Amino acid sequence: DSQLNPHYTFESYIEGDCNRVARRAGKTVSEKPGGTSFNPLVIYGSVGLGKTHLAQAIGNEVKRVHPTKAVLYVSAEKFINQFIDHSKNSIINDFIHFYQLIDVLIVDDIQFFARAEKTQDAFFAIFNHLHQSGKQLILTSDKPPKDLDGLQERLLSRFRWGLSADMQMPDFETRMEILEMKMRNDGLEMPKEVVKYVAYNIQSNVRELEGALISLLAQSSLNRKEIDLELAKRVLKSFVKTSSKEITIESIQKMVCEYFDVPYDKLLQKTRKREIVQARQITMYLAKSFTKNSLKTIGEHFGGRDHTTVIHSCQTVKDLMDTDNTFRDSVIELQQKVQLAAM
Ligand code: ADP
Ligand code: MG
Incomplete structure (x- = not known):
């Protein structure tokens, strides 16, 4: 018995920027186990991001x-207990x-091998034998191998023989896809705005x-009530961390900075670099349309500019x-983000 959960497959594992390298390497390895340079394949990332799912897939x-x-x-914990x-x-x-x-x-969650010296000795012997015989090893860990404290250096150096691929939290679009797939699989329906609300607000892990x-x-079956935005907001209170959901000039500034990867202080200073000037103009525009602040107040939030600059x-x-499609797409996307953040 392979101890695999048959539900963890590639079909049910959505690909995104967050996991593309790991997923593709995994696919390659499953076609030619032991026959690629991805040996071992080490998949790492923090909890709940899909390491176990991918390894089992x-x-x-x-x-x-x-x-x-x-x-x-086998989980590393079980391996240790067996040992x-x-x-x-x-x-x-x-x-x-x-x-x-x-x-x-x-072997899942090898960080648990830390300081289990005898188990590591046994695993070292197993690793060497399998690797030499052209067998495939797939390991997962909650940190990159180099940060695995308490693991023997000779093991860590072997982990570097293959490929280490990291996993990140899926972005908004990928989270939407994951939710939509899960709903399809469970024969579930809910309004798009609710799916968006959930995908937008859950940013911790899958x-x-x-x-x-x-x-x-x-909750919806308990209350015999269709899932709507109101229910979603109530249910998700415990999940959603942000306490104040009011749109402010500051919150828009932060969103724009994140979106364009512009440092916050640059947005406020008099930098004339084109990207920053544009980011600043968009921020003012969004602040004007989404908040009730006066032009004067908006100007003051950008290092004391006057209202004519805002106009x-x-x-x-x-x-x-x-005139500029790419520019328009960016602004529209940001408008959607601001709207979502306010829901
Ligand atoms: P980890 O082992 O990293 O803690 P898991 O593999 O247990 O995370 O994943 C947590 C849950 O999220 C699982 O139910 C898994 O099916 C789901 N999941 C994670 N990533 C994806 C993805 N890209 N597509 C679909 N489901 C995912
Ligand atoms: Mg896991």
Whole structure:
């Protein structure tokens, strides 16, 4: 028994910038286990971002494509416990031999090996044997291998033989896709604005994104009520961290800075660099349309500019939106972000 959960597949694993390298490497490895330079394949990233899902998807795909290969998924914790049981009974060699017969070995959460010296010795022997025999190793970890304190250097240096791929939190669009897929799979429907609200507000990890969906479902069946924005806001209170959701000049400034990757202080200073000037003009324009602040107040929030500068900025943005498609798309996207943030 490979200990794999059959639901964790590539089909149910949405690709985004957040996981593209890891997912593609995983796909390659599952087609040619042990036959690529991605050995070991180390997948790392913080909790709830999909490491276990991807590692298991690789295992399931190997079993599908190569039905005769022996695939085994094991968490590092279980591996340690098995090792301890075997050492109590003085049958460590049985333990090592068992693992040396595997074709594709997946060890999840190897950070738990930290300071388990004897287990690391056994794993080292298993790793070497498998690697030398052209067998595939797939490891996951909550940090990059170089930051794995308490792991023996000889293990870490072997982890560098292959490929280490990181995972990030999916961006808004990818979160939408994940939610839409989960809803499709569960035969669930809810208004687009609710999906957007959930995708926008859950920024911690994918597990929480799923948790939010489950809570919504539970509440809606409990109250015999369709899922709507009002319900979503109530249910998601415990998930959504931002306390004040009021749109302010500051909150728009932060959003624009993040969007264009412009430092906050640059936005306020008199820098004349084109990107920064444009970011500043867009911010003024958004502040004018989304807040009730006067032109004077808006100007003051940009290092003390006067109201005519604000008028000029708003006009420039309107003109550019008519003539420059890329510019218009950026402004529209930002408008949507501001709207979402205020929901
Ligand atoms: P980790 O092992 O990194 O803590 P998991 O693999 O357990 O995270 O993922 C948490 C949940 O999120 C799982 O239910 C998983 O199916 C889901 N998930 C994570 N990333 C994706 C993705 N890209 N597409 C679909 N579901 C995902
Ligand atoms: Mg996991």
